[in-house]
Amino acid sequence: MINMRYLRIYLITVFILAILELIDNVADLVDFTLPLFSVLITGLFFAFFFINILAFLYFRQLNISKLTLILPLYYIFGGLFTLSIGLFLSLKNISTVPILQGLSGFSIFFSVLEIIFALYLYRKLL
Numbered sequence: 001m002i003n004m005r006y007l008r009i010y011l012i013t014v015f016i017l018a019i020l021e022l023i024d025n026v027a028d029l030v031d032f033t034l035p036l037f038s039v040l041i042t043g044l045f046f047a048f049f050f051i052n053i054l055a056f057l058y059f060r061q062l063n064i065s066k067l068t069l070i071l072p073l074y075y076i077f078g079g080l081f082t083l084s085i086g087l088f089l090s091l092k093n094i095s096t097v098p099i100l101q102g103l104s105g106f107s108i109f110f111s112v113l114e115i116i117f118a119l120y121l122y123r124k125l126l
Contacts, residue, residue: 003062004126010055011122014071017041017048018114025107028100049079065125071117078110 024041027034056072085103089095 003058003064006058007064007068008122008126010071011118011126013048014118015115015122017044018111018118020044022108022111022115025104025111029104029108045079049075052076052079067121068125071114071121074114 020041024034024038027037052072052075056069056076059068059072062068089099
């Protein structure tokens with residue numbers, strides 16, 4: 001059952017990264033600076049973006065629930081969307097504090113959803 005082992009590792013990784021992202025965004029929201037931690041999280045999510053492309057292809061060829069495709073697609077499109085928003089805000093030079101706090105709030109919300117969905121898939125599929 002190599003596919004279930006990979007799925008288990010993938011879901012645990014999603015869970016851990018979502019918790020780390022949650023910590024980072026809560027720290028940003030309460031104005032507690034964690035610059036090295038933020039750089040580490042950014043690097044991890046950059047690497048995880050490419051892992052999700054491979055995970056999507058791997059999960060698609062397996063004969064397991066289609067629910068497994070949701071998280072990789074979410075991370076792929078979320079990464080592209082985040083990059084687009086970041087580029088837009090940088091190019092227009094409109095990165096104000098309220099906008100950044102709003103983005104942190106959205107990120108907290110989505111981190112909680114990632115945790116819930118990863119736990120749901122873990123319990124349902126494994």
